[in-house]
Amino acid sequence: MTIGVVIAGIAGLFAYAAGWLTPNALTPARIVNTLEEVNGRHPGFRRNHAKGVCVSGYFNSNGRGTELSKASVFQPGRMPVIARFSLSGGQPEAADAPDTVRGLAILFTLPDGEEWRTAMINLPVAPFRTAEGFTDLVLASAPDPATGKPDPARMQGFFARYPESAKAMELIGSQPLSSGFENSRFNSLSAFRFINAAGSVAWVRWSVAPVQPEPVATTRLDGTNKNWLFDALIASIHSQPLAWHLIVTVAQAGDPTDDATIPWPADRRQIDVGTLTIDRVESEDTSPARDINFDPLVLPNGIAASDDPLLSARSAVYSQSFTRREGEPKNPSAVSTAETAR
Numbered sequence: 639m640t641i642g643v644v645i646a647g648i649a650g651l652f653a654y655a656a657g658w659l660t661p662n663a664l665t666p667a668r669i670v671n672t673l674e675e676v677n678g679r680h681p682g683f684r685r686n687h688a689k690g691v692c693v694s695g696y697f698n699s700n701g702r703g704t705e706l707s708k709a710s711v712f713q714p715g716r717m718p719v720i721a722r723f724s725l726s727g728g729q730p731e732a733a734d735a736p737d738t739v740r741g742l743a744i745l746f747t748l749p750d751g752e753e754w755r756t757a758m759i760n761l762p763v764a765p766f767r768t769a770e771g772f773t774d775l776v777l778a779s780a781p782d783p784a785t786g787k788p789d790p791a792r793m794q795g796f797f798a799r800y801p802e803s804a805k806a807m808e809l810i811g812s813q814p815l816s817s818g819f820e821n822s823r824f825n826s827l828s829a830f831r832f833i834n835a836a837g838s839v840a841w842v843r844w845s846v847a848p849v850q851p852e853p854v855a856t857t858r859l860d861g862t863n864k865n866w867l868f869d870a871l872i873a874s875i876h877s878q879p880l881a882w883h884l885i886v887t888v889a890q891a892g893d894p895t896d897d898a899t900i901p902w903p904a905d906r907r908q909i910d911v912g913t914l915t916i917d918r919v920e921s922e923d924t925s926p927a928r929d930i931n932f933d934p935l936v937l938p939n940g941i942a943a944s945d946d947p948l949l950s951a952r953s954a955v956y957s958q959s960f961t962r963r964e965g966e967p968k969n970p971s972a973v974s975t976a977e978t979a980r
């Protein structure tokens with residue numbers, strides 16, 4: 639082979655990686671561009687889940703998870719966590735609304751120094767199965783400039799193209815909304831694999847289920863406070879530590895592991911593996927959580943990805959969003975340091 643052929647081959651690989659040979663392919667950069675086009679560019683902020691507040695606390699593992707996974711997070715004991723509550727959407731100044739998707743991202747620091755990062759939301763299933771579905775939903779639900787609301791015809795077209803999303807939305811719409819971040823259940827939605835000390839594999843999904851049935855504190859919804867959901871969360875944490883049980887749901891043969899739009903049957907085994915306690919809250923302006931990429935594929939030994947296509951897509955897109963925002967000047971968070979102060 640001549641050197642010229644080798645160079646042409648390498649150049650071709652670069653062109654392939656950059657997406658030049660597949661102008662219509664959905665790359666991580668194109669997905670982030672779409673988020674920026676729909677939401678506007680907000681330098682320094684996450685391109686999705688832009689509005690958030692940072693918290694910290696600890697996870698008390700009760701040891702029951704060791705049956706399924708050798709990850710040291712499941713050994714009995716206590717370890718620190720850094721986390722971030724957020725609302726979906728790419729606008730950091732958006733007003734809080736009850737039906738905006740709520741997020742909770744957690745970084746566990748394990749006793750052996752490994753990390754486990756997970757980003758969960760309060761929906762019971764994902765409203766899209768793939769990155770294509772995500773991107774088309776972002777485009778279809780963008781507000782129509784004439785009405786300020788999504789165009790019903792575009793949404794109908796989206797559901798016709800993605801029947802799995804239409805089905806998922808039926809289930810999502812049938813479930814009551816919790817009143818705050820404090821009493822929300824947050825779900826991994828995607829499946830993962832747990833590997834135990836004997837090498838046995840279990841397919842699981844996980845959730846954190848709230849201990850407090852209601853927000854401890856509430857803030858008035860009088861139309862003037864656009865941060866009412868976040869402010870209630872902050873006041874609740876100031877009045878008492880908040881807690882969630884970490885619940886692992888175990889699949890049975892035949893349960894879908896590659897499709898987060900489909901719920902697993904309600905009778906699947908659930909194991910409470912420990913309690914997450916959140917006792918500190920901080921604005922993004924000062925917390926190290928601002929500069930964390932809650933990549934769902936940062937997993938400790940003993941937890942591995944499933945065949946769900948959302949996982950690798952999210953990992954690649956979060957990295958693209960993180961790289962852009964880390965290179966930009968930082969602007970004050972919508973939830974200010976004055977608000978998080980006691």
Ligand code: HEM
Pocket residue numbers: 669683684685686687690722723724740741742743757758759764768769772825826827828930931932948951952955956959960963
């Ligand atoms: C292919 C589908 C998806 C895409 C393209 C996507 C995109 C993004 C992007 C760009 C960010 C900002 C990342 C950063 O700059 O750090 C983000 C954050 C987030 N996403 Fe997704 N997402 C997807 C699906 C999901 C799903 C299924 C869940 C929940 C199960 C989820 C939960 C979250 C949460 C909680 C955050 C905020 C994390 C934080 O506080 O840093 N996303 N997403």
